[in-house]
Amino acid sequence: VNDLSALIRDEILKHGPMRFSRFMELALYEPHLGYYRRDRDPFGRQGDFYTAEQLQPVFGRLMAVAVDMLDEELGCPEDFTVLELGAGRGEMANAFSNFRYIPVEVGHTDTLKLPESFNGVVFSNEFFDAQPVDLAVRSFDGWVERRVGVQGSELIFLPGPGVDETAAEYLAQYAAGDQQVVELHLKSIEQLRWITARLTKGFVLTVDYGYTARESIRFPQGSLMSYHRHQASEDVLKDPGDRDITSHVPFQVLEQEGKKLGLEKVRQETLAQFLISLGEESFIRAVEGGHELQLKTLLFGMGESFRVLLQEKTVG
Numbered sequence: 204v205n206d207l208s209a210l211i212r213d214e215i216l217k218h219g220p221m222r223f224s225r226f227m228e229l230a231l232y233e234p235h236l237g238y239y240r241r242d243r244d245p246f247g248r249q250g251d252f253y254t255a256e257q258l259q260p261v262f263g264r265l266m267a268v269a270v271d272m273l274d275e276e277l278g279c280p281e282d283f284t285v286l287e288l289g290a291g292r293g294e295m296a297n298a299f300s301n302f303r304y305i306p307v308e309v310g311h312t313d314t315l316k317l318p319e320s321f322n323g324v325v326f327s328n329e330f331f332d333a334q335p336v337d338l339a340v341r342s343f344d345g346w347v348e349r350r351v352g353v354q355g356s357e358l359i360f361l362p363g364p365g366v367d368e369t370a371a372e373y374l375a376q377y378a379a380g381d382q383q384v385v386e387l388h389l390k391s392i393e394q395l396r397w398i399t400a401r402l403t404k405g406f407v408l409t410v411d412y413g414y415t416a417r418e419s420i421r422f423p424q425g426s427l428m429s430y431h432r433h434q435a436s437e438d439v440l441k442d443p444g445d446r447d448i449t450s451h452v453p454f455q456v457l458e459q460e461g462k463k464l465g466l467e468k469v470r471q472e473t474l475a476q477f478l479i480s481l482g483e484e485s486f487i488r489a490v491e492g493g494h495e496l497q498l499k500t501l502l503f504g505m506g507e508s509f510r511v512l513l514q515e516k517t518v519g
């Protein structure tokens with residue numbers, strides 16, 4: 204039993220079964236112990252997974268082309284800023300060095316010190332799939348929470364109470380008829396809210412692993428996964444702090460909730476479609492220096508499973 208397991212068990216024994224979002228918050232972000240807060244680097248070959256962002260320079264060059272286009276569309280405002288949510292190892296710093304670039308990362312960035320308002324682009328890659336989610340399970344009596352409890356030395360899933368009003372509203376709007384277990388991306392909505400409040404005029408450009416409303420049929424039991432040393436597992440309660448936990452992003456939630464906040468969808472498509480729309484010339488420049496393989500990986504390895512959502516905020 205590691206320190207984080209002990210901390211989680213103590214909290215459960217003291218307060219009763221825990222919401223999954225609380226478990227995920229502790230497992231990923233508890234200072235010093237959470238997966239993203241430990242000294243060890245989770246990314247890359249020695250780590251647990253690769254992201255598109257690590258395919259540098261090609262991913263960076265192509266995203267910089269996209270951001271350049273958006274800058275022009277805004278009329279190149281003087282304070283044009285690229286704010287990146289969940290910047291991780293800072294892979295994009297070089298690609299965005301022609302812009303005023305602000306990487307936001309847990310434990311490194313004091314969000315209170317971020318600009319109160321700015322024009323530009325809020326960029327993220329695999330940020331929303333790392334946000335804590337709550338779980339709801341369909342039962343004969345309606346939706347109930349799925350919580351985390353303790354059995355002996357193990358953490359286990361337990362049926363919780365009926366869902367609260369916020370969750371019920373979310374489920375009424377987004378749960379598809381055949382979904383038995385639904386991940387509630389309420390934290391993602393919160394993130395979208397604070398970022399939209401600060402963006403005066405500009406775009407939110409989101410790249411993530413996810414699905415559309417029509418594709419939700421593929422995840423009747425939800426989409427939670429954990430990753431450890433490039434091995435995927437459905438056992439997300441095991442070894443908290445040692446493995447990444449992700450939940451695929453339901454893009455219709457970002458789209459619809461964004462709309463309520465004043466973000467209009469410009470486009471939503473696969474990563475491959477988005478990259479292709481940047482034009483052949485961008486491809487030629489992106490692979491300069493012998494990086495064809497990276498482009499292939501982006502288009503054919505990740506291009507269909509990753510999606511891109513571009514939203515625009517027009518009213519200040």
Ligand SMILES: C[S@@+](CC[C@H](N)C(=O)[O-])C[C@H]1O[C@@H](n2cnc3c(N)ncnc32)[C@H](O)[C@@H]1O
Nearest residue numbers: 239254256289290291307308309328329330333
């Ligand atoms: C899957 S990683 C992706 C990192 C990087 N964007 C990439 O693609 O390589 C998710 C990152 O989001 C960060 N993150 C999660 N929640 C955050 C928050 N509320 N504020 C800032 N960063 C956050 C995590 O610490 C982690 O570095």
